[in-house]
């Protein structure tokens with residue numbers, strides 16, 4: 001799925017004013033996602049190839065939440081995912097791209113979403129265990145954290161991804177889970193949030209990965225719910241959207257990271273869900289489909305899926321239910 | 326990454342004229358040819374400076390293409406370990422190559438990953454006298470990036486990484502780095518009070534500074550008082566700025582809460598350990614300040630003042646139940662919570678919970 005942005009804009013640009021009471025333009029979004037992969041005549045299509053497998057996961061998830069799981073052909077989806085796999089079990093973003101944690105996680109998430117994990121074990125393929133060991137080998141035995149690939153960059157995003165994929169594969173036993181949990185704890189800050197590594201400022205995306213990892217590990221008891229709940233709820237700004245850090249602009253994707261974190265710690269009611277819903281709906285392009293980071297900006301599949309997932313978590317009618325983790 | 330804050334006029338095919346379209350198609354062809362060429366060279370293991378410069382051209386077109394960065398590191402590794410290799414110029418040329426890319430792509434993870442890798446190579450391959458200046462000039466680069474965007478998350482993160490390594494490299498003089506980083510955070514705070522990234526760094530390095538100075542109990546107490554009076558003055562300047570309130574909360578919750586000193590997590594260490602009467606003293610002082618701020622008359626619509634009154638009003642009775650003045654009455658706390666419900670309806674659910682005593686900060 002291409003990460004090429006536009007053509008539409010949140011709020012439909014300056015051409016027309018949106019009505020106060022907005023609906024979700026389901027058919028427009030389905031069509032938007034379906035046509036993303038046809039835009040090979042745009043340079044951005046090629047410049048974003050290093051994100052393609054994640055893009056596919058985002059598009060596919062959006063379609064499932066919208067109730068149109070059939071909108072992408074299953075066999076082609078599986079074939080593309082498998083074409084990204086390397087001998088070591090890991091996956092790259094597209095054929096010819098090196099294996100990396102992020103795309104390995106996307107591959108597993110895609111296959112799990114369409115109930116095709118067994119495809120990994122077909123004759124001639126690397127098999128689930130090999131995928132599991134690719135991920136497990138990226139854990140640092142000393143600190144418990146995870147690298148993205150052999151080059152060694154570490155980030156709590158990779159740790160969360162590892163736990164997520166291994167739990168889908170039922171292979172969590174391959175790693176040192178207590179060490180991973182204690183690494184997450186070492187990233188905790190006084191405000192209850194978590195940073196990208198020990199000592200780093202709290203950040204909504206990183207909070208999602210850390211709380212998500214603790215949820216998978218069954219250790220949500222370690223979260224300082226009162227402090228974190230306060231920090232997260234203060235992300236909502238007047239316009240209804242949520243930002244990712246204090247004094248930053250609101251953004252649909254951060255709205256999702258914050259919202260799902262609030263859900264995981266049982267504090268979803270600490271923000272105004274109706275206002276957030278209205279903000280997300282204002283970020284749609286009602287004509288060409290897709291959702292932008294905020295009204296007036298270009299749409300893309302990344303913000304489209306997180307906007308729809310946010311609406312689903314807010315129980316917007318007609319959407320499939322999303323799992324906050 | 327995905328488009329963030331991109332209001333640019335659509336470059337989509339809907340808007341493209343025939344000429345623009347032809348131009349874009351030509352660009353695509355050029356780009357794809359270059360990708361194909363580089364991939365071919367890598368398959369042939371042609372790890373030469375010629376391939377390296379083709380990679381340079383490709384990464385200049387697309388600095389987020391992570392696989393191509395991996396190729397670059399493969400070639401550099403080969404060149405760094407070949408006979409007659411000159412590691413220092415090789416590493417420095419690469420650091421220089423990254424510079425303009427940082428300015429055009431300040432949020433690209435790939436660039437920081439590669440920089441960090443180059444620094445690690447310098448530690449492995451160069452004598453300490455040569456790698457040290459490289460690390461020091463990296464801090465200057467961070468300052469440049471942070472002066473362009475003082476909230477740049479990557480810039481702060483990379484700065485922390487570099488300075489942590491420097492602390493180790495400087496051995497017994499590592500404390501100077503800690504002091505310098507604390508000073509840097511302070512300067513960034515002074516330049517813009519609402520920069521929470523700088524406040525966060527100030528909190529993190531502040532704890533370290535005390536350790537480096539081997540501060541005793543009275544020095545720690547003085548440091549705490551100094552921070553408290555600084556943030557209090559700042560609150561009088563802008564009581565609507567949440568960055569300030571988060572720092573204020575940090576100072577008081579890590580020292581005066583019934584739960585403090587808190588967990589052993591390094592980033593949650595506290596400046597000083599206070600006795601219950603001391604906690605009670607600083608909480609009373611804080612409550613007096615907050616009441617004074619309210620009495621000044623300009624902040625009646627500022628929810629942060631009421632939030633703080635609720636938190637510390639409740640806390641003071643808990644840290645020292647034997648206080649003569651009896652702390653703050655429940656009725657008054659409920660009054661402040663009522664104010665919060667009116668002033669801050671977005672978080673009505675939180676204030677409702679707080680009224681029931683659920684989820685209050687402590």
Ligand SMILES: [Zn+2]
Nearest residue numbers: 251253254293
């Ligand atoms: Zn975003």
